[in-house]
Amino acid sequence: MRNYYYVILLGFLILGLANGSDRWVIGPFVRPAGNPVLKPDSTLVFVSPVTRDTIRWQAADVFNPAAIVRNGEIYLLYRCEDNPGAGIGRRTSTIGVAVSEDGIHFTKYKEPVLYPDSGVFFHYDYPGGCEDPRVVQTEDGLYMMTYTSWNLKVARLSVATSRDLYQWKKRGPAFARAYGGRFLDTWSKSGAIVTMFNGDVQVATKIDGKYWMYWGDHFIHIAYSNNLVHWTPMLDSAGRLMNVVSPRPKMYDSQIAECGPPAVITKDGIVLLYNGENAWGENASPSLAKGRYSVGELLFDRARPWKVIARTCGPILKPTLVDELTGQYKAGTTFVEGLVRFKGRWYLYYGAADSRVNVAIAE
Numbered sequence: 182m183r184n185y186y187y188v189i190l191l192g193f194l195i196l197g198l199a200n201g202s203d204r205w206v207i208g209p210f211v212r213p214a215g216n217p218v219l220k221p222d223s224t225l226v227f228v229s230p231v232t233r234d235t236i237r238w239q240a241a242d243v244f245n246p247a248a249i250v251r252n253g254e255i256y257l258l259y260r261c262e263d264n265p266g267a268g269i270g271r272r273t274s275t276i277g278v279a280v281s282e283d284g285i286h287f288t289k290y291k292e293p294v295l296y297p298d299s300g301v302f303f304h305y306d307y308p309g310g311c312e313d314p315r316v317v318q319t320e321d322g323l324y325m326m327t328y329t330s331w332n333l334k335v336a337r338l339s340v341a342t343s344r345d346l347y348q349w350k351k352r353g354p355a356f357a358r359a360y361g362g363r364f365l366d367t368w369s370k371s372g373a374i375v376t377m378f379n380g381d382v383q384v385a386t387k388i389d390g391k392y393w394m395y396w397g398d399h400f401i402h403i404a405y406s407n408n409l410v411h412w413t414p415m416l417d418s419a420g421r422l423m424n425v426v427s428p429r430p431k432m433y434d435s436q437i438a439e440c441g442p443p444a445v446i447t448k449d450g451i452v453l454l455y456n457g458e459n460a461w462g463e464n465a466s467p468s469l470a471k472g473r474y475s476v477g478e479l480l481f482d483r484a485r486p487w488k489v490i491a492r493t494c495g496p497i498l499k500p501t502l503v504d505e506l507t508g509q510y511k512a513g514t515t516f517v518e519g520l521v522r523f524k525g526r527w528y529l530y531y532g533a534a535d536s537r538v539n540v541a542i543a544e
Contacts, residue, residue: 205449205480205490207520208497210529210541215285217504218530219243219259219538227292230299231307238275238293241265242509244532247316247326248442248519249346250381255281255523256346257530258314258326259538261293269509269535273297274310276328278346284521284528285540295328295341295349302351305330305337312336315518316346317374317385317443325385325409327372327394330354338369338396340410355396355404355412364414364422370398373440374409375451375486378522385409386446393486395453398439401426401479403487415487425487426455426479433468433475433496435460441476442520442529450490451481454529456516457496472512475499476531498541500534508534515539 223240239261246259257279262272275293295314297307309331316326323342326349330339340352355372356364375393377386385392391405394412402422404412415423426438434457441454457477459469469475475496482488500506500513507513511534519530527543 205447205452206478206493206497207445207452207454207527208478208543210498210527210543212502212539212541213285216502216539217533217537218281218285218287218540219246219257219279219289221261221536222289225289225291227296229296231297231303236263236273238263238296239277241267241272242536243277243538244509244535245313245516246519246530246532246538247314248521248528248530249316249318249324249383250521250523251346253282253381255284255521255528256316257281257287257519257538258294258316258346260312260314260532270309270331271333272310273308274312274331276311276314284523284526284542290347294347295326295351300351302330302339302353305332305339305354306351307332309333311339313371313518315371315373315443317376317383319385319409325374327355327374327396329370335366336368336370336398337365338372340372342410352410355394355410356414358411359404359413369396371440372396372412373443373453375444375446377446381522381524383443383445383521385443388483388486393444395425395440395444399428399437400424401438401440401453401455423487425481426489426492428457428460430460430464432466432494433457433459433499434477435464435466436472438477441517444481445520446483449480450483451486453479453481454497454517454520455479456514469496469499470512473500474510474512474514474516476515476517498529498531502533502539504537505533505539508536510535
């Protein structure tokens with residue numbers, strides 16, 4: 182129990198580094214016993230609709246999960262990789278689903294629920310696969326997933342929809358229609374839609390008549406939509422993608438600022454958890470290993486979702502456990518993509534070193 186309170190105290194000290202008042206920050210988060218909550222499983226197989234081969238679809242790694250509450254249970258939609266012998270970015274990814282009544286002990290569905298197939302979007306999804314999902318719900322109960330289509334050439338932020346979290350319909354690249362297709366073949370990832378919680382249900386929410394989404398895996402950009410399927414990126418005065426958040430030299434996010442879970446509207450504004458990579462060169466923070474990923478938080482203006490109000494100066498979560506420091510990504514990660522409110526607590530799910538799925542909990 183003494184160690185538990187030390188962790189809580191440390192969390193408050195870290196949060197005190199936030200710009201301005203720290204009352205807007207979600208947390209502090211504590212890792213419970215039971216991590217990792219998901220591990221690879223080489224016994225699970227399915228027949229690829231592309232190659233017709235039997236694939237051990239999560240033999241290598243499982244990581245980077247979306248999370249959502251449905252019927253009083255937590256569902257994780259998690260990324261799986263098939264080939265332990267291939268390098269980072271060269272495997273085929275699929276998305277699986279697992280369910281839990283307590284947020285820690287999960288039962289996996291035996292086959293992936295989103296994967297490359299021979300449909301109209303094949304040339305976007307294959308051979309790299311479907312990666313890094315985030316999931317929200319609409320007011321009428323439709324589930325919206327943003328994920329990365331990876332063909333080993335260009336990463337494209339894509340959209341899929343479902344009524345039950347098991348059967349998904351691909352809707353194609355999110356930016357396919359914007360500006361006459363100008364950004365269809367532009368590298369795009371990590372779509373975090375703005376939401377509001379209705380009880381434990383996380384619902385996509387309009388601001389000024391539009392849905393909004395933060396996206397990007399180096400800078401954080403912003404886009405808007407009328408239907409959650411077709412998105413229009415906001416541009417700056419020079420006609421380039423608007424960078425609403427950039428990396429900061431000598432800080433934990435000195436190399437990359439990348440969107441985390443769907444953003445949450447609170448009384449203080451819009452809170453977005455994000456993943457920061459420490460630089461590999463002279464801009465690196467001396468307090469973290471070079472290349473290490475940790476987690477920060479951003480507060481945006483509720484009426485102007487592109488305007489940053491506050492930003493944590495120190496990470497709220499960083500790799501400390503063995504499985505967060507040893508895995509596919511050797512520099513270590515706590516890469517967040519799933520945040521739910523469940524039975525009076527926040528449950529934050531993240532990829533540990535691109536190899537396992539862990540959870541941290543906040544009261």
